[in-house]
Amino acid sequence: MKSKGLFFIEHHLSNTYNLSLVILFVAIAIFTAGVALDRGNLKYTKHGSRFNWVAVVTFSIGLGIWAMGGYAVDRTLLIYVTIISILTLFALVYTSLKTASQLEAQSEELELKFESIIESASDAIIVADHNRTILQWNHSATDLFGYTSKEVIGQSMTAIIPERFQDDHERGMRRYESTGEKRVIGQTVELIGLRKDGLEVPIEMSLGMWKTDKGTFFSSIIRDISERKRIEAQINDLVYLDPLTGLPNRRLFNDRLNALLERTQQESFALYYIDLDNFKVINDRFGHSIGDQFLKHVTTRIQSIILKSDTLARLGGDEFIILSPHTTSNLAAHRAQELINVLQPPFELENEEVFTGASVGISLHPSDGHTADELIKNADIAMYRAKADGKNGYQFFTHELNESVSRRSSLSMALRKGVGRGEFTVHYQPQIQLESETVIGMEALVRWHHPELGMISPGEFIPIAEETGSIHRLGEFVLNEACRQNKAWQDAGIPPFRVAVNISAVQFAQKDLAEVVSRALAASGLEAEYLELELTESVIQSADRAIETMNELVALGVHLSIDDFGTGYSSLSYLKLFPIDTLKIDQHFTKNIESDEKDAALVKTIIRMAHELDLNVIAEGVETAHQVAFLKAESCNQAQGYFYNRPMPAEDIEVFFQQLDKTSSS
Numbered sequence: 001m002k003s004k005g006l007f008f009i010e011h012h013l014s015n016t017y018n019l020s021l022v023i024l025f026v027a028i029a030i031f032t033a034g035v036a037l038d039r040g041n042l043k044y045t046k047h048g049s050r051f052n053w054v055a056v057v058t059f060s061i062g063l064g065i066w067a068m069g070g071y072a073v074d075r076t077l078l079i080y081v082t083i084i085s086i087l088t089l090f091a092l093v094y095t096s097l098k099t100a101s102q103l104e105a106q107s108e109e110l111e112l113k114f115e116s117i118i119e120s121a122s123d124a125i126i127v128a129d130h131n132r133t134i135l136q137w138n139h140s141a142t143d144l145f146g147y148t149s150k151e152v153i154g155q156s157m158t159a160i161i162p163e164r165f166q167d168d169h170e171r172g173m174r175r176y177e178s179t180g181e182k183r184v185i186g187q188t189v190e191l192i193g194l195r196k197d198g199l200e201v202p203i204e205m206s207l208g209m210w211k212t213d214k215g216t217f218f219s220s221i222i223r224d225i226s227e228r229k230r231i232e233a234q235i236n237d238l239v240y241l242d243p244l245t246g247l248p249n250r251r252l253f254n255d256r257l258n259a260l261l262e263r264t265q266q267e268s269f270a271l272y273y274i275d276l277d278n279f280k281v282i283n284d285r286f287g288h289s290i291g292d293q294f295l296k297h298v299t300t301r302i303q304s305i306i307l308k309s310d311t312l313a314r315l316g317g318d319e320f321i322i323l324s325p326h327t328t329s330n331l332a333a334h335r336a337q338e339l340i341n342v343l344q345p346p347f348e349l350e351n352e353e354v355f356t357g358a359s360v361g362i363s364l365h366p367s368d369g370h371t372a373d374e375l376i377k378n379a380d381i382a383m384y385r386a387k388a389d390g391k392n393g394y395q396f397f398t399h400e401l402n403e404s405v406s407r408r409s410s411l412s413m414a415l416r417k418g419v420g421r422g423e424f425t426v427h428y429q430p431q432i433q434l435e436s437e438t439v440i441g442m443e444a445l446v447r448w449h450h451p452e453l454g455m456i457s458p459g460e461f462i463p464i465a466e467e468t469g470s471i472h473r474l475g476e477f478v479l480n481e482a483c484r485q486n487k488a489w490q491d492a493g494i495p496p497f498r499v500a501v502n503i504s505a506v507q508f509a510q511k512d513l514a515e516v517v518s519r520a521l522a523a524s525g526l527e528a529e530y531l532e533l534e535l536t537e538s539v540i541q542s543a544d545r546a547i548e549t550m551n552e553l554v555a556l557g558v559h560l561s562i563d564d565f566g567t568g569y570s571s572l573s574y575l576k577l578f579p580i581d582t583l584k585i586d587q588h589f590t591k592n593i594e595s596d597e598k599d600a601a602l603v604k605t606i607i608r609m610a611h612e613l614d615l616n617v618i619a620e621g622v623e624t625a626h627q628v629a630f631l632k633a634e635s636c637n638q639a640q641g642y643f644y645n646r647p648m649p650a651e652d653i654e655v656f657f658q659q660l661d662k663t664s665s666s
Contacts, residue, residue, distance in 0.1 A: 146196030284509035357392030528557030587621025
């Protein structure tokens with residue numbers, strides 16, 4: 001017996017296809033496909049869903065139209081069509097679901113890979129939406145800014161932007177949103193970031209942007225460039241700053257000077273070219289390390305008196321330069337004197353007092369030049385004139401100084417060649433024992449006869465020789481020649497006497513001075529007791545070191561004297577410490593004893609003090625009988641000067657002694 005279900009199907013299929021059933025079938029088909037396709041709300045299935053919907057609806061409508069045509073349908077055919085339709089429907093649904101599942105798996109895999117790449121990146125990577133809300137934040141961002149992802153995701157990007165830049169950032173974002181203009185997007189820019197601890201850090205950021213249906217998103221790839229900035233700063237310092245003092249160097253000074261000249265051609269400003277006096281002596285005496293410390297102390301003192309608008313630079317060695325805006329000639333003179341005064345007090349190096357001074361040359365804009373090179377050159381010229389005038393002073397540039405500088409440059413070049421060419425000779429001035437009026441010694445004085453310029457004064461070429469270093473060769477020539485000549489006089493039968501040789505402060509600072517003297521004595525065969533070395537007071541830059549060198553010389557058997565006493569940085573306490581034999585009174589005091597009571601009083605004091613210390617005294621620059629009488633009355637031991645004899649060449653000295661012999665025998 002057939003079941004009721006089969007009976008119903010056979011009965012239904014035996015009838016003509018009904019319109020109501022067709023419509024119902026189509027509705028069921030569409031509903032079933034829709035439910036199947038939308039179930040699970042799968043990602044990335046939009047296009048597949050549309051395809052399936054179209055296929056199902058097309059099939060259903062086609063079947064309905066066929067049914068509505070009034071055609072009688074074979075029951076067997078209708079069964080097959082229905083089964084095929086249902087199978088097709090389920091095949092399409094299955095294919096769609098499988099494709100959606102594969103796409104979702106691929107999407108998750110891509111997201112994992114993306115997350116892995118972001119987290120493994122050495123640069124900070126931050127993703128934010130159009131509201132500047134942070135959506136993604138990797139480990140490198142945590143390392144850079146100090147925030148964890150939990151702390152910042154969902155927060156505003158302003159958390160890592162310094163407050164002073166936040167308004168500019170917001171204006172830039174709004175401009176992009178309103179105009180679409182990409183000024184920063186797609187570019188790499190350098191910015192300042194703000195860490196969680198409040199510290200600012202230099203960063204380099206590359207900004208990207210993309211749009212979806214959900215809105216606009218921004219990606220920031222950020223790199224910490226602190227180390228790069230530090231290296232750049234170091235390189236900048238090497239290029240523009242003096243490594244010893246930290247002052248601007250010549251390059252930076254020229255940049256600032258040129259910038260000032262570009263701004264104005266009529267504004268008054270001054271350049272001060274500063275050269276330290278006696279620095280070479282200090283450097284040679286103490287060594288370069290201590291010399292560097294000395295330059296730092298000098299820098300500190302100069303900085304203490306300059307204005308904030310001034311530029312102080314070190315040009316090299318012991319040369320400094322100052323650019324002072326808004327400075328007239330009167331103010332420039334006042335400030336130059338301040339520079340000299342601030343360097344007058346002694347410096348302490350290795351627990352010893354050291355003195356220096358400054359020679360300052362001044363050029364003024366616009367009167368002394370309109371270019372940086374002109375102004376610097378003219379200030380340099382004025383500085384050399386200040387040194388030639390006795391150092392420790394200042395000099396304004398004048399156009400007449402150009403000739404002087406040109407001559408100075410020529411002499412500097414000629415000095416190096418003159419010794420080898422035999423242009424230098426040694427003259428000798430007798431030193432007289434006042435009580436007996438007899439010759440007790442000679443002072444050796446160098447003379448230069450230039451083949452083109454003629455006789456050149458020692459007062460002109462000696463400072464140049466000291467500054468250029470030629471003094472070492474020149475001084476050694478004078479020492480060797482004086483020793484040789486004195487021994488020759490002795491061999492000729494002239495009664496032996498001491499010959500006095502001047503040793504400059506630069507020579508005294510050389511560490512092998514005792515060896516140089518010893519070689520000169522050995523080469524000439526002269527006994528050491530017949531050699532006297534005259535030292536200027538400026539050699540007393542370091543008492544302990546000076547005593548050490550003096551003791552080395554005394555150990556050879558030579559005599560020592562202090563020349564030009566009373567004109568330098570002497571301290572009376574040194575007189576009891578130094579192993580000296582003689583004080584030489586500077587000719588400036590001797591010349592004025594007739595007209596200046598104070599000079600006369602000073603000469604008396606020096607003589608009495610020297611005798612109390614058991615020192616010999618000799619007066620220089622004696623030119624009149626009245627001066628001789630004064631010195632005899634004060635018990636001065638010896639004298640020298642034009643009153644007795646001018647400096648003479650060696651051959652004239654032999655004639656001089658022959659005349660003395662005739663006078664004494666008659």
